[in-house]
Amino acid sequence: MKQGIIGSLLAVLFGFCLLPSVANTWTPQDFVRLVKTVEVKGEVAAPGVYEVAWDADVETILAAAGGAGEEADLSGIRLSQIVANESVIVIPKKSEQPKISINSASLEELDTLDGIGPAIAQRIIDYREEHPFSSLEELKNVKGIGDKLYDKIKDSITL
Structure with missing residues (x-):
C-alpha cells in the first residue's frame, strides 16, 4: 500500500516536471x-x-x-x-463668421446682429453689467428679446 502511494506521488511529481509551469505560460503582456x-x-x-x-x-x-x-x-x-x-x-468646420460674445461685445458689435439695434444692444450691455450671462438663453431676459429674435441670433452668439 505504501509503495502504491509513493508510486502515485512520484508519477504526479514527474508529470509536473514535464509540463511547463503556468507562471511561465502567461505574462501580463498577454492581457494588454x-x-x-x-x-x-x-x-x-x-x-x-x-x-x-x-x-x-x-x-x-x-x-x-x-x-x-x-x-x-x-x-x-x-x-x-x-x-x-x-x-x-x-x-468641426470653422464658422463662416466669428461669433459675438454677449458678455464682452461692444455696442457696435452687438448692433451687427440680425434684429438687434442700438437700443437693444444697450439693454444687453446694461443687463450683463448687473448679471453676467451664464447661458445663451438668458439673453431672453433682456427686454425686447423674445423667442423669435433669440432663435434668429442664437447661432451668431457665444458667451
Whole structure:
C-alpha cells in the first residue's frame, strides 16, 4: 500500500516536471491590448475608422486620418487627449463668421446682429453689467428679446 502511494506521488511529481509551469505560460503582456479602433469624422483629409496604438492621442489619430482639413476648427479640440477604444472624434468646420460674445461685445458689435439695434444692444450691455450671462438663453431676459429674435441670433452668439 505504501509503495502504491509513493508510486502515485512520484508519477504526479514527474508529470509536473514535464509540463511547463503556468507562471511561465502567461505574462501580463498577454492581457494588454496593443491597438484600439477609433472613428474620425468631419473636417479631416480621410474620414473613416482607424486602428491605432492603444496609447494614441487625438493628434496621432488625426495624422492617421491624413490631418485636419483646411476648414477645420481645432480650437476646441484637445490634441493631447488619449481617447478610449471605439471612440468617435468629430473635427468641426470653422464658422463662416466669428461669433459675438454677449458678455464682452461692444455696442457696435452687438448692433451687427440680425434684429438687434442700438437700443437693444444697450439693454444687453446694461443687463450683463448687473448679471453676467451664464447661458445663451438668458439673453431672453433682456427686454425686447423674445423667442423669435433669440432663435434668429442664437447661432451668431457665444458667451
